[in-house]
Ligand SMILES: Nc1ccn([C@@H]2O[C@H](COP(=O)(O)O)[C@@H](O)[C@H]2O)c(=O)n1
């Protein structure tokens with residue numbers, strides 16, 4: 001089999017006195033995401049999709065939330081390590097498609113920079129990294145701005 005698909009999902013709580021980091025980009029907002037790491041929910045979903053494509057488990061296996069080494073970790077650095085695992089096994093990324101579910105802030109203006117940052121770490125062209133945003137139409141915890149969620153799908157091919 002020469003292609004593999006993976007999907008990833010993550011959600012983090014929005015709280016006061018934390019930065020909002022999405023796709024490696026700090027976005028000005030009165031709330032930020034709570035987590036052991038930088039809580040970059042988009043990058044976490046992308047890593048889980050990459051690992052899932054090769055049945056390699058999830059990010060908690062490689063970067064346990066109980067391990068002080070990952071306290072405040074920059075998720076783009078973790079992404080680079082996950083990319084290394086994929087490459088070591090002889091695979092490369094074809095493309096990523098993702099969606100961030102957030103009631104606020106407006107993410108559209110920030111998406112090109114997020115795509116560039118993720119693409120840069122993964123040595124991809126920005127057009128191989130799709131990032132979309134949607135609200136949750138005020139429904140549920142995301143709709144009440146208690147958190148932000150992200151979904152990602154990725155396709156890998158043999159290098
Ligand atoms: N946090 C968000 C959410 C959405 N957008 C953009 O707005 C468009 C409309 O969103 P709906 O949930 O009402 O469909 C969406 O297509 C995004 O382009 C955004 O920028 N930031």
Ligand SMILES: C[C@@]1(CO)OP(=O)(O)OP(=O)(O)OC[C@H]1O
Pocket residue numbers: 010011034035036037038039040044059060061063064065066070073078
């Ligand atoms: C990368 C890690 C490291 O603690 O980040 P967290 O901020 O704990 O986020 P979560 O998505 O709950 O779990 C993944 C963890 O492995």
